[in-house]
Amino acid sequence: MVGTVYLRPSPEAKPFIEVGAHVTEGHKVLLVEAMKTFNDIVAHKTGVITAILVEDAQPVEYGQPLMVIA
Structure with a gap:
């Protein structure tokens, strides 16, 4: 396990x-906590979350x- 994903702040x-x-692109979509550090995960492209x-x-x-961004 690398970390824990959080869908809300x-x-x-x-x-x-x-x-x-x-x-x-660049919009924060979730957090991943690893070793007590929270890392922002951002959209890699513009689109709709499917x-x-x-x-x-x-x-x-x-x-x-x-997630899937179409």
């Missing part, structure tokens, strides 16, 4: 993004797809 907050949301492939607080690995 805090447990009571709204998610950063939802399926159907339009994002632009799928979120992980659950909030799920362990993730290097290279694991997290």
